[in-house]
Amino acid sequence: MAGPTTAERGERQQGSSGPPPPPARRLRPPRLRTAVALAVVLLLLAAGLGWVFYGSGWLRVERVSVSGTRVLTPEQVRRTADVPVGEPLISVDTEGIETRLRQKLSRIGAVDVVRSWPHGIELKVTERTPVLIVQKGRNFIEVDREGVHFATVSQAPKGVPRLELSVSRSGSAAASLRRFGEGRLVREAVRVAGHLPAAVARDTRAVKVRSYDDISLELDGGRTVAWGSGEKGARKARALTALMKGAPGARHFDVSVPTAPASSGS
Known part of the structure; x- marks a missing residue:
């Protein structure tokens, strides 16, 4: 059997004559004494903070x-x-x-x-701020902008209109009451009050609700406003402002259809 060639012997000798590879570096684990000391410090710190917050008299309600x-x-x-x-x-x-x-x-x-x-x-x-009041006997129930009845007072707050809910129990008004419920009708009245122009709001004495589509205002001096539903409130407010400027002596205003507002009376 033939032995290794001269070239093969040379490669082996060249490979074996080089320096050995460096040994792999080994990660040293943290010393046990250091780890224990760190754990003790952390426990003492936690205990100290717990005592400061819960046990001491430094951070108590005064x-x-x-x-x-x-x-x-x-x-x-x-x-x-x-x-x-x-x-x-x-x-x-x-x-x-x-x-x-x-x-x-x-x-x-x-x-x-x-x-x-x-x-x-x-x-x-x-x-809560009242936007409407409901009279009940000699007292008044305050209603906020969310329709929440939140307080009963003996004197009506100044500048807050009365809410008069006079829904008929028959006909179309009764159907409106069954469909929407009294709470929804109250919220619609609140919605209307929130859209009133400032000058009109100051003069408003009552917001009257007969059905979802039949809401009206009673103003100072016997004037009235037919508002309709609470929808399109901003457009109705603009139409009412224009009507009042154009017919300052009118006593009745109708903005239930804001694209065709009307006024009458003098």
């Missing part, structure tokens, strides 16, 4: 401030909120306080409960 009230008093809001004074500030249930305020004080439309470090809780209140 004051409750109220802002945004108009009809309600700050003391009413503060008493209803029942913020746990003396408790750790971080543990105060802000969502629970918000829910409690909205449920027990219906005049509050929105409230924001904010932690004011290091010792305070801020109650930022937004009260």
Whole structure:
């Protein structure tokens, strides 16, 4: 059997004469003592922070401030909120306080409960604003822009029109009541009140609802406005403004079809 050729022997000798490959670098694991020390530091830090927030007297509730009230008093809001004074500030249930305020004080439309470090809780209140009132006996029920009946007062707020819901229980009005429901009709009246021009809103004494398509206004001086439905409110407002400018002595206005407004009487 023939042995390796001269060329093969040369290649083997050349390959074996080179330096050996460097050894692979091995990653050293972190030293156990360092890892234990780091873990102890982290535990101590967590325990210290927990004590600062929950156990110490440095970050506890000492004051409750109220802002945004108009009809309600700050003391009413503060008493209803029942913020746990003396408790750790971080543990105060802000969502629970918000829910409690909205449920027990219906005049509050929105409230924001904010932690004011290091010792305070801020109650930022937004009260509902009446856009209509409903007379009930000697009292008045306030209705906001969402159609919510939110408060009963003994005196009617100035500049807020009455809502007169006089829907017949027979005929087309009854069908309108069955289809839309009283709540929807109230919201339509609110919708109309929201579209009134400022000058007209100041003179409006009542918004009368007989059906979804039959809403009218009673103004100062015995003047009336046939508005129709709550739809196309902006166009109806512009038409009414133009009518009143063109016929300042008129007593009756009809903008139920805003493309064909009309006025009459003097």
